[in-house]
Amino acid sequence: MASAYQTTPARILELADAGRLVDEVGAHLVAAGFSVQEPERESWRRSLPALARHLCALGFGHLDALVEYQLPRSSHRVDVILAGAEPITLRPAYLVLELKQWSAAERYDDEGCLLRGSWTSKPLLHPSVQVEAYCSYLVDHLERLREWPEAVHGMAYLHNATAGSIPDRPSPRTFRNMLYTPDRADRFPSYLADRFAKHRDGRAAHRLLTSPVRQSPRLLALASDEVGNRGHFILLDEQRAAYELVMRAVRWADEGRRKRVVVVSGGPGTGKSAIALDLFADLLGQGRQVNHATGSKAFTRTLQLYARKQPLTPARRSDRLFKYFMHFSDSRRNGLDVLICDEAHRIREYTTLGRRSGSTHASAGGSSPRPQVEELIDAAKVPVFLLDDHQIVRSDEVGSVAAIMETAERLGLEVDLVTLGAQFRCGGSPRYERWVRCLLGLDDAGPYRWTGDESFRLGLAGSPEEMESILRSCNDRGETARISAGFCWPWTLQSQGGRLALDVRIDGWARPWNAFEEYPPPGIPSSSYWATDPGGFRQIGCVYTAQGFEYHWSGVILGPDLVVRGGRFITRPAESRDPKLVSKDGRVKARNADKLIRNAYKVLLTRGLYGTLLYSVDPETQEFLSRLIPAPRRRGRVVAPGVERTGAERNRREAVGSEAPRASTSDAPSMGGTGIRRHGLSDSRPQN
Known part of the structure; x- marks a missing residue:
């Protein structure tokens, strides 16, 4: 069973009035293994009662509310999922909600997927894009939602903003990327009335929380479809922000604007390679000159093998798309549109010449006169580095966030840095x-x-x-x-x-x-x-x-x-x-x-x-x-x-x-659990 703090909007208001809401939600997360920071507590204190008060005023105070729902096989969490039954058919219905306290934001890029807020220098993923990805991830991973994907809607709920203070959601508009602000409240009552019966129907929440999780495909099995058939990984939160920053840098390079370096840092299983392969497939689809490079023989050769299995044109299927870091010491400056350097913690200090497999320019010995990271930056209009500082396992590996940023700044280039927090392994x-x-x-x-x-x-x-x-x-x-x-x-x-x-x-x-x-x-x-x-x-x-x-x-x-x-x-x-x-x-x-x-x-x-x-x-x-x-x-x-x-x-x-x-069929390991705490529900006593 999934992990969530299960309650109702009416119960949220009771706990908030008693001064217990933040402690109750926090205790649930600590019990689930998460650490709780003050910004999260402040968000619950302000946003959860605002949503609950609105729902209660409209007569929907008894819907099941799954607070801080943990996505399957991920440490990402959804703020709230409302679960109930459709008014006529009584089929399960869900509304995935991303709660924001924002009062204003502006576009960070031309596409509108990234926003800029006055409270942070980091790019912010548009909340409608964020909640849409959550919906897709849920449908993709939970067997019972795959049977009825139309049951899942998504909404960014910005209770302090106005339609004019937040850029509208990127197109196309769907029921999975709705955007609510108080000045649009006239549409909300009719939407809820069409979506949910006002009485509580616990079957929907139970169905979601007990759904079998789809057996997790491994990264490279997905990569095979990704490269060959234009499939996509579902990128969440900072992952999607990293993707959009690279695409923005590519558009800016087309316009002749200043070159940018994108650095994506994250621990094991945070989705670095998923970002890399999603970018690689999409840039290939655009006809871009793009290479994927690593310092790992095993990883590079496996990618080459998977790509060769796909029905691509010979030019796109060629192993030349997948290279090693040492293959760029004699590359033409900015000869590629994008160079994606995955596992960049394996970058060496210098490229050793004369040992480069497949190179026609290798000398008899010696080393390149420039640091390898500088060679990689020079090789493309948009160099992208994905790495984990704590995965350096050889004494000659020097790839780190600090080293890449120092080299970029020495070359007079601007850097976009994204740090991935949640993990999927x-x-x-x-x-x-x-x-x-x-x-x-x-x-x-x-x-x-x-x-x-x-x-x-x-x-x-x-x-x-x-x-x-x-x-x-x-x-x-x-x-x-x-x-x-x-x-x-x-x-x-x-x-x-x-x-x-x-x-x-x-x-x-x-x-x-x-x-x-x-x-x-x-x-x-x-x-x-x-x-x-x-x-x-x-x-x-x-x-x-x-x-x-x-x-x-x-x-x-x-x-x-x-x-x-x-x-x-x-x-x-x-x-x-x-x-x-x-x-x-x-x-x-x-x-x-x-x-x-x-x-x-x-x-x-x-x-x-x-x-x-x-x-x-x-x-x-x-x-x-x-x-x-x-x-x-x-x-x-x-x-x-x-x-x-x-x-x-x-x-x-x-x-x-x-x-x-x-x-x-009886032999597979249990992936379920009892990570649900129910509060104020008729079929379960409150737990403190």
Whole structure:
């Protein structure tokens, strides 16, 4: 079940009058794993009673109101969803509401998707665009809404503004991007009367909150349709703002205006690659000269593979559209319209010449005289960088927000910076994301016990054999699973006798690393496709083959390079076998090895969409983790991390049917929960 504070407009007014509303909503969010800031509390204090008072005055005080509804598999939240029944048909009806206290705003760009407010220097997404995306996301992800998409309407509710003080919504106008201001109030009563019966019908809210969530497709599976068939990711809030800033920079470049650099920063799963691929597909559709570049061999080659599968023209299907950062040292200045640099934290200080695959201009050796980030900025009229400062995992990687902005400013260029907050991986769980940061010492707080999250599963395996068995059951039923490990075992680079060497050895258990060579033995994917090829489950991945990818279930083996001593994780770089960190004679050569090891494990621990399973080879560390993480539970047979099967879960899977192979409909991990708090409703006692 979804997470929401369930109440009614009448109850909102009662709580507001009693001075309890803000504390009640805040307590719900804290219990769901969110941190609550004062601006949010002030918004509830001002906007929720204004909406509730209006609805009560019109006779709709008993509708179900889902406050701070968390979107499925995302940490984004909708301000309010009104749920009820249509007056005549009694079919479920929903109104998604984005509440704003704004009194005035002006256009930030010509299209009107971005606005400018006097209270901030950052561009603001038009609230009508924002709520329209929420509606589309809900219909796309919830099975019961996909059956009846017309049930979902959306409205930006600006109770302090006027029609003249806020630019109108961008065209086309639909029932999903309506805009309310008090001077347009004459239309609101008739709309509500046509939309909702005045009596409460709890079936609509129940249907929404208990809807099965569509099985989450992985990023690159969507990218295949995106590049080939002009499909789209649904970009929300800051994601859409970043997209619009790039498109504005492209239009300004056409007009000969000053060149701009766009920087998009965000943690794992915040949608950086979704933005990149949406931009890439749309710019290609406009006939623009655009390249997608990364510093990751695995990510670039996988994108090339997916693009080749699509029915594009040979020119658009060519691998030349997907390049590496090192391919731009001799590019013509501003030769591209747009260069999209994904995973830009992997930018190197300088491009090493003579090692550039496919380059006809490579010299015999040496380095480019200019910093690599400067080469990338010079290569396009609009350079775009998408990165996470905390995913730098090699000593020669220098990509950071500060480095890019400093270079742009030195070149006399203006920068648009967008910071992504919400995340979509790890079940959209802010609780898990915070737990990982604290576990690894990347936050001020220390490690603490995992208390659970209905949207994400976390478990501790007692052995690598148990981890493999649990994840194999997930993988066999069509939900992708992978095991990765810290780079703490030697790596035999060439196969032997048609087999990969069993390099990763833990007691009596042994498995190979993912293949290193380009042409591995039959049935084994090359390293570039370990995360996406079905055959990848049988090998152990490392940070270099996992970074940039996602899979439904993730197993992570902590090696002896990261252990607990005295209640805290410490790094032991000398235990690493990563040639980027340690020389052949065992000397630690990376100056920032501690940070790189912690960042590497942060990457590995944030690959899973549904859940993560951990195991440490160090007994003291394993004992420490056992006090923080529940062991995986079983009922009859091995299941996913921390999950027991229930009759309700079997019914849910049978109702969905098409999510997974039907050979075992009772075996999929539970994605539901009890994240609803009901207040003042006839069928539930209030909880304080």
